[in-house]
Amino acid sequence: xxxxxxxxHAAAAAPHPDAAYLRAVLDNVLDGIISxxxxxxxxxxxxxxxxxxxxxxxxxxxxxxxxxxxxxxRRRHDRYVGNYLRTGRARIIGIGREVRGRRKCGQEFPMDLxxxxxxxxxxxxxxxxxxxxxxxxxxxxxxxxxxxxxxQRVRDRTAQLHASYQALQQSLAxxxxxxxxxxxxxxxxALGELVSGVAHEINTPVGICVTAASWMQLKLEALxxxxxxxxLEAEALRPYVSAMQEAAASIMTNLARAADLVKxxxxxxxDQATEDRRRFDLKDxxxxxxxxLRPKFKRTGHRxxxxxxxxxxxxxxxxxxxxIITNLVVNSLLHGxxxxxxxxxRLAVSVAHDRVEMRxxxxxxxxSAETLRKIYDPFFTTRRDQGGSGLGMHIVYHLxxxxxxxxxxxxxxxxxGTAFTIAFPREARSKEMADDTPA
Ligand SMILES: Nc1ncnc2c1ncn2[C@@H]1O[C@H](COP(=O)(O)OP(=O)(O)O)[C@@H](O)[C@H]1O
Ligand SMILES: [Mg+2]
Numbered sequence: 001x002x003x004x005x006x007x008x009h010a011a012a013a014a015p016h017p018d019a020a021y022l023r024a025v026l027d028n029v030l031d032g033i034i035s036x037x038x039x040x041x042x043x044x045x046x047x048x049x050x051x052x053x054x055x056x057x058x059x060x061x062x063x064x065x066x067x068x069x070x071x072x073x074r075r076r077h078d079r080y081v082g083n084y085l086r087t088g089r090a091r092i093i094g095i096g097r098e099v100r101g102r103r104k105c106g107q108e109f110p111m112d113l114x115x116x117x118x119x120x121x122x123x124x125x126x127x128x129x130x131x132x133x134x135x136x137x138x139x140x141x142x143x144x145x146x147x148x149x150x151x152q153r154v155r156d157r158t159a160q161l162h163a164s165y166q167a168l169q170q171s172l173a174x175x176x177x178x179x180x181x182x183x184x185x186x187x188x189x190a191l192g193e194l195v196s197g198v199a200h201e202i203n204t205p206v207g208i209c210v211t212a213a214s215w216m217q218l219k220l221e222a223l224x225x226x227x228x229x230x231x232l233e234a235e236a237l238r239p240y241v242s243a244m245q246e247a248a249a250s251i252m253t254n255l256a257r258a259a260d261l262v263k264x265x266x267x268x269x270x271d272q273a274t275e276d277r278r279r280f281d282l283k284d285x286x287x288x289x290x291x292x293l294r295p296k297f298k299r300t301g302h303r304x305x306x307x308x309x310x311x312x313x314x315x316x317x318x319x320x321x322x323x324i325i326t327n328l329v330v331n332s333l334l335h336g337x338x339x340x341x342x343x344x345x346r347l348a349v350s351v352a353h354d355r356v357e358m359r360x361x362x363x364x365x366x367x368s369a370e371t372l373r374k375i376y377d378p379f380f381t382t383r384r385d386q387g388g389s390g391l392g393m394h395i396v397y398h399l400x401x402x403x404x405x406x407x408x409x410x411x412x413x414x415x416x417g418t419a420f421t422i423a424f425p426r427e428a429r430s431k432e433m434a435d436d437t438p439a
Contacts, residue, residue: 032130036065038123040081052111052132054104065128070102085124093117093126101130110137179378179391186391190326191269197292198265205254205261212247212254219243261291268292271319275403277428280318282349282356283308289322293329302333302343312351316428320403327392328360328420335382336364336418354426361419366412375410404428 017025026033032049036042042065045057053060053068060067066074084093096114103109112131117124223240268288286308297304329345337343348359367375367382374380376397381390400408406424 030131032128032132034060034065034068034128034130036126036128038081038085038125040065040078043125049130052103052130053101059104068101070100070108073099074102098133101132109134182389182391183395186389186395187273187323190323191273193296193326193330194265194269194292194322197295198261198269200295201261201265201291202258205258208254209251209258212250216244216247219247265292268318268322271317271322273319275317275319277315277317279313279315282312282314282321283310285318285321286325286347286349289325292322293326296329296333300333300337300343301341302337302345304329304345304347306347306349308347308349309351312349312356312426314356314426314428316424317403320399324396324399324422325360327396331392332362332364332418336362336366338365340364351426355423356426358422359419360422361417363417366414366416366418368414372410372412400424 026044026046029046030048032052033044033046034042034049035044042060042063045055045060047057049060050056055068066077069077083089093115096112099111099113100108101111110133112133114129116127116129118127119125219240223237226236265288268285286306290304290306293304325347332343332345343362343364345360345362350357350359371380371382375393377390378394379390380393381388384390397408400406400422404422404424405428406422409421410418411421412418
């Protein structure tokens with residue numbers, strides 16, 4: 001059917017609504033409909049309003065509409081309506097808003113209120129349409145509560161995360177400090193190695209001195225005895241004198257050797273403990289380092305041979321070199337030669353274009369690709385149970401890169417031995433410069 005025709009048909013079919021019809025409409029709408037007069041007295045109160053407020057129409061009609069309001073609306077209502085009647089300024093009429101109602105049982109509830117105005121027989125009347133919005137409000141409150149709760153949870157979680165982050169940072173700082181301390185301890189241990197090397201080396205010349213001195217003492221005692229007898233001729237004195245000369249010469253050379261050793265070891269020890277740059281002869285220095293390592297080879301079938309050009313002077317930090325060599329040798333003996341009888345270590349030094357290249361190799365057991373990949377990681381060790389700190393190669397790496405401003409490469413495979421190639425400038429630049437320059 002055509003829409004225009006439909007409208008027309010409907011208008012024609014509907015008779016003018018009579019009072020009974022309007023009453024039925026009022027009785028059946030879902031919203032409460034309440035009408036009041038200028039004196040605020042309730043004139044009509046439909047069934048939906050009865051349901052909402054819990055009063056029967058009979059209890060409300062003829063009463064001031066205030067009874068349906070809680071404080072403070074109740075108190076203000078007369079003034080408000082009076083104001084409106086005088087000035088025509090409305091706060092609800094024709095607008096509608098959310099207010100609070102009061103049920104017969106005293107319970108307050110939120111409601112939407114729309115007020116309109118009409119004139120009947122020249123008198124102003126007001127019609128209020130009321131909708132109980134408790135459910136909606138409740139849902140809104142619930143939503144708000146959930147939202148708040150969610151926000152609180154996010155805040156809590158964020159705070160927790162922040163706290164764990166800080167704890168993590170703290171542990172990291174602690175770990176770094178511990179690592180620094182361990183590195184320091186390792187360095188001191190290397191120094192300890194050196195000291196025991198010194199003690200061992202000095203033993204030999206000092207021992208010779210002691211032997212020569214006691215032999216001299218014996219000879220002197222015999223001489224004194226013969227002097228007492230009063231039967232000593234110049235001829236008989238001669239062998240004593242020459243023996244004494246020999247012993248004294250031996251004591252002199254050996255004491256000089258001991259003094260030399262002490263002096264050079266003192267230099268190595270100072271180099272290890274400080275980080276000073278100075279000019280030094282690489283071969284002399286390495287000889288000294290190897291001497292300090294000699295006790296480690298004692299009573300083993302392992303050997304170390306070095307090939308280093310004479311008269312090669314470097315400017316840099318010799319302490320770094322002795323620590324690097326010491327760590328590499330200790331590792332070869334401990335890891336590489338484990339269970340082997342005759343390990344060989346070769347240390348070959350060459351120089352080209354003002355770069356020194358040290359090639360260090362052992363013919364030991366070598367290592368797996370996995371170990372090779374992690375070898376410079378701090379704390380990585382395959383010997384944790386045997387007290388490995390896993391810091392040796394980490395320190396070596398830093399000494400090569402930071403202190404010598406060089407590079408280190410490692411080649412190794414199981415059963416194939418291990419080789420390190422360390423290359424660094426013959427003349428180290430100052431540290432600040434080295435740190436500023438990208439690698
Ligand atoms: N010459 C070598 N031969 C075989 N394995 C080696 C050698 N040098 C180092 N490694 C391996 O590298 C690991 C890390 O060495 P390092 O950092 O000195 O720690 P640590 O000696 O305390 O174990 C060792 O545990 C070992 O597995
Ligand atoms: Mg080690």
